[in-house]
Amino acid sequence: xxxxxxxxxxxxxxxxxxxxxxxxxxxxxxxxxxxxxxxxxxxxxxxxxxxxxxxxxxxxxxxxxxxxxxxxxxxxxxxxxxxxxxxxxxxxxxxxxxxxxxxxxxxxxxxxxxxxxxxxxxxx
Numbered sequence: 001x002x003x004x005x006x007x008x009x010x011x012x013x014x015x016x017x018x019x020x021x022x023x024x025x026x027x028x029x030x031x032x033x034x035x036x037x038x039x040x041x042x043x044x045x046x047x048x049x050x051x052x053x054x055x056x057x058x059x060x061x062x063x064x065x066x067x068x069x070x071x072x073x074x075x076x077x078x079x080x081x082x083x084x085x086x087x088x089x090x091x092x093x094x095x096x097x098x099x100x101x102x103x104x105x106x107x108x109x110x111x112x113x114x115x116x117x118x119x120x121x122x123x124x
Contacts, residue, residue: 002026002113006096009118012086016122020081022096022115030100034072034079035111038092038120045095047106049081059104064090086122093117 008020024031035050049070050059058070069082079096097111105111 002028002031002098002100004096004098004113004115006094006115006118009094009120011121011123014087014122014124016086017082017084018086018120020083020094020096020118020120022079022081024077024079024098027100028077031077031098032101032103033099033105035097035099035105036070036079036081037095037097037108038090039095039117040089040092043092045108047108048094050104050106051079052103054103057104059106061106083120086120088122088124090120091122092120094120 003025006022031053036048037045038048039045047061051070051072067085072079095117096115098113099111102110
């Protein structure tokens, strides 16, 4: 099992920045990829970004490309999501996820482990 704990959410104004962190524990050696997803009220959970755990290659949804940066620190078993130029439409609960069998995926079903989520609210 892998446990994931997110932190760093909050209330900010449009144009501000936030950095989310997700610390993994347990069977971290099994992690192949980690990703960030988000879910706004009344909407389905959607892919935001993912990173291949071994080589660090990053992937992004078009909606955040150029504004968000995903990175990982293997020594700390932690993945980060740096969010710049935040917009009100970025408001959502952000979830960290880990996959033990895919090196990359933007599909929810490919992720085995999920954090509890952290709220990000961007005011206009």
